[in-house]
Amino acid sequence: MTVRQFFKSAAFRSFAVLLAIVIIAGGLLAICNDLFYVSAEEKFARTLMKIYGKAETVEETIELTEENKKQPNAVVNYAYRMGDGNLLVQATGKGGFNGGTVTLWVVVLSDHGAFGGVGKVVYETNTKQTYLSKFSDSFYDHFSAYNDRLKAGETFSVAEESGSVRVVNTGASLSSTAMCNAVNGAISFCKTVVFGEEAARETYLYESFINLGQSVITPESGKVSYRLVMKANGNAPSFTAVIVVENGAIASYSTEGAISTGGYDANVDDSFKNGSFFLGKRAADVEAMLDEDRALRGDALSSNGLKTGATESSASFVRAAAFATANYELFLNGEGGLHE
């Protein structure tokens, strides 16, 4: 085939036509991309319109630092003081389905410079949450219906617990958990960073996962015996972990009560159920399985040759062990206030 024949061939014509269509289409899209560009300011104005139903002014952008943006099981992304004196916080709650997150806008009310409750919650986005369609707009109104209890220090939870307001969408409890964490995170941020309240301090490491009021901790010579009533964690119900720590290492570990709901029991490793995995483990060994947010590391189970598929229950097992070993010295020396 000569060069002239090639340029007259059907193959060249097809290529040229297709290329011409692609170039024209690309040019058109490039022009329209500029014409229809939505700026960050426009996006934010739309968000404000969605939240307030009218144009609202931002008085001040609250500066976020690496320290203050991290809240328990949540991260604060943006925070503003609005023209009406209240605060608008965008927070991402962790602990959703499949380790995903839910991001919400939370209007935190200011009552003469003190925390005044939640004004409104508006959904923004999510990762890995497949049941978000189960949440109607009216679901988010629950978060602003308990301001008296929130002012008294209660937080949101999907489980029926003392000291918390239960907000859950049955059938999407993990997404509900992430939402509760987002709202709790926004409230905690405003209380500590904006309203200047002192952050709740932990007396014991990992105490936020334990129902301390119902737990029994008995120090003896060289060992501490624990009956820890775990807080519910998604599909992991509130079960009791009976642990004995001797010389800083776990000497026995067993559980009482159902360890999982939703049929995930079979996915909890047998060595967790009979406690053999934890025998001889020290605080450092157990804490290495948790990340900086005290969630179970992604490879914590698989790297130890354990079954996966019941992350919430497995996390509760590990947190109980972490509490028992990390606070061992404290209880042994009689510095704790929970022992009999």
Added chain:
Amino acid sequence: MNKYAKIATDGMIANNATFKLVLGTCATLGLSSSAFSGLGMGLSVTVVLLLSNVVISLLRKIIPGTVRIPAFIVVIATMVTLLRMFLEKFLPSLSESMGVFLPLIVVNCIILGRAEAFASKRPVLESALDGVATGLGFTFAITLMGIIRELLGSGSFFGVKLWEFSVGFFSNNAGAFFVYGICIALFVFINDRFEKLRRAKRSRALRVPSDALDAEKEGA
């Protein structure tokens, strides 16, 4: 019936893409949970059908047959991207409610089907009419399903709450299949009845009246 009327009725009723040809099922099932999102999707598909049919019809003598499908896809994808940009700029709530189904219009087989079967062979005006008619047929179908599912699944009509009674089944995927099946059955049934009536009317009109025959015999 002139050819334009035939194209219009074919696209909207006789060859309704959703209820008769069962095309574009993914979007139909995914976005018929509410009347508003159904209507939005239907109108979006109509716009893309109109634009892509016009462009493809204009280019039908230029595009070689061997590369026609990739060329159609590029044209359709361009139109869908333009629509997406337009909606994000001017109708963000509609764009948000359509979610992933908006860019997925690119692979909606109704659009590629009409491009291949009609626009690539017919003049611009007819192709444009076919695009609008097919799009409106799709809009009618998906909006009807949206109205039924929204009424039964959440007790509202275009977002306006009418009653508290609702059956969750109609809001989920199984409910979408159920309503789709019922709508197809009803559509085919009604269409068949009309077709039978039309044929009976036509055959009566073609039959020679008996008194005219008698008069002919007497004359002989």
